[in-house]
Amino acid sequence: MKKKLGLASLTLVTASILAACGGGESAAKKDQQTLIVSTFGLEEDKMQEDVFKPFEEKYNVDIVLELGTSSERVTKLKSNPNSTVDVIELSQSNAADGAAADLFEKIDSTKVPNMDNLIDSAKELSADGSGPAYTLNSIGIIYNKEAAGMEIDEWEDLWDPSLKGKISIPDIASTFGPAMLHLASDYENVDITTDNGEAAFKGITKLAPNVVKTYSKSSDLANMFQSGEIVAAVVGDFAVPIISESNPNVEYIVPQSGTYANFNTINVNKNSKNKDLAYKYIDWRLSQEVQEKTAVSINEAPSNKEVVLDGETAKNKTYGEVAERTKKIDPLFVNENLKSWIDQWNRILNK
Numbered sequence: 001m002k003k004k005l006g007l008a009s010l011t012l013v014t015a016s017i018l019a020a021c022g023g024g025e026s027a028a029k030k031d032q033q034t035l036i037v038s039t040f041g042l043e044e045d046k047m048q049e050d051v052f053k054p055f056e057e058k059y060n061v062d063i064v065l066e067l068g069t070s071s072e073r074v075t076k077l078k079s080n081p082n083s084t085v086d087v088i089e090l091s092q093s094n095a096a097d098g099a100a101a102d103l104f105e106k107i108d109s110t111k112v113p114n115m116d117n118l119i120d121s122a123k124e125l126s127a128d129g130s131g132p133a134y135t136l137n138s139i140g141i142i143y144n145k146e147a148a149g150m151e152i153d154e155w156e157d158l159w160d161p162s163l164k165g166k167i168s169i170p171d172i173a174s175t176f177g178p179a180m181l182h183l184a185s186d187y188e189n190v191d192i193t194t195d196n197g198e199a200a201f202k203g204i205t206k207l208a209p210n211v212v213k214t215y216s217k218s219s220d221l222a223n224m225f226q227s228g229e230i231v232a233a234v235v236g237d238f239a240v241p242i243i244s245e246s247n248p249n250v251e252y253i254v255p256q257s258g259t260y261a262n263f264n265t266i267n268v269n270k271n272s273k274n275k276d277l278a279y280k281y282i283d284w285r286l287s288q289e290v291q292e293k294t295a296v297s298i299n300e301a302p303s304n305k306e307v308v309l310d311g312e313t314a315k316n317k318t319y320g321e322v323a324e325r326t327k328k329i330d331p332l333f334v335n336e337n338l339k340s341w342i343d344q345w346n347r348i349l350n351k
Helices: 010-020 027-031 042-057 070-079 092-100 111-118 122-126 157-161 175-188 198-210 218-226 235-246 275-285 288-299 332-349
Strands: 033-039 059-067 087-091 133-144 169-170 211-215 232-236 250-253 257-267
Touching: 033 042, 033 232, 033 275, 042 059, 042 275, 042 288, 042 332, 059 218, 070 087, 070 092, 070 232, 087 275, 092 257, 092 332, 111 275, 122 133, 122 257, 133 169, 133 235, 133 288, 157 175, 157 198, 169 175, 175 198, 175 332, 198 211, 198 332, 211 218, 232 235, 235 250, 257 275
Parallel strands: 033 059, 033 087, 169 211, 169 232
Antiparallel strands: 087 257, 133 232, 133 250, 133 257
């Protein structure tokens, strides 16, 4: 079983590792390095099989995991300059927040050969030395058509009065919380960058009667659908298999009007003592070999352009025609306004 660290216990890992290196170990075990990876807690068993275990075997490494949401993990890193995290996987806006706080090593692309194989939009993201994107995801609507009593095919349908107390949306501090505000501003026919979200909160106020609960972890939606607590939700495509596997009556749609995208990126902690190994891990995560596997097992759309998906594998991913309909969110704009947005959001939805 992979070693995992709670967010509060990560600073103790160095002592634990040293204590574990006692006598009686094989030469290979003694030479084994440890890499601390901060990542999302989704589909951990499949991540073990397709990402972590093969990397450990290839490089004689012991991977120790720090699991949690993107926002709580970057906050943890910001508050602890002595963190022993080596690499951290984050959503785009949280990565921008960490970069602004000077937490990350500027990536030397010559040490990550697979960066040459990134899709153009991912290359643009890394042009300034930011950590490269290993996947692209976006939001759509997942719903139980029979329970909803209506067909949902556009974002504006979520505001329908018949859905009162029946939907869930991502919390503002989660990966796609800011995207939810962009959708609400679109509902009001206002570009959110022109008024810093004023119209968006008018839209959210109108939507509030329909929202029974906001969520921080998309895995929680499976239980909400199962219990009948909700009939529809806004969700990132990466979580669709988790929900649909336990709730076969739900379907996932991406409105023709478009969707909002997010890159998940990998950065190296500026204070990491294992930077060479961290670079190897990044290159591994970007490789065609790994991304072909994770596209199937954990529904990750590839950022490596050498990966070509068949129709079945491409389903429910930000790939092909869906990727062409994505709109970008400016993470710097989000981070400039996020504190104010969280305050307004909580007054409306988290009373």
